[in-house]
Amino acid sequence: MLRHEFQPGRLIAGTALVAAAVIYGGDAGGAWETPWFVMIPLVVGGLCLAGAVGAVTGQVRRRGRPAPEGADADGHARTTGG
Template sequence: MLRHEFQPGKLVAGFFLTLTGVIYAGDAGDAWDTPWFVVIPVVTGGLCLAGAVALVTHAVRRRRAEPSRPDVSV
């Protein structure tokens, strides 16, 4: 049994923030040269994508939890 509910939006956000850390770590270790403004689209795009994934996940879970109503014609 799961201790908590799986939240893919947080997974996506964590991935992009980890990617940002890897980009800065590579720059600090002289593996490559990264301009400071490169990570702004990575973080912003990642957070927007995470928000979209969370919104879709919420909509799917809400729809599945909704009890089906019988079609009553008057």
């Protein structure tokens, strides 16, 4: 049984930041030479992609959830006219 819901946006953000850390660590350790401007698009692009995936995931999960009792098809609460 899962203890929490899978969140792909956080997975993408973590992967991008770990990749940046590995690249920076290899450069600092002398394994290779990485220009400084490589990290900016990697980190910013990874975080933007993670945000977009998180937003899409939230919309998909909201659409897939059944409406609460006493709500119409759009999920709005019904009121008795007055």
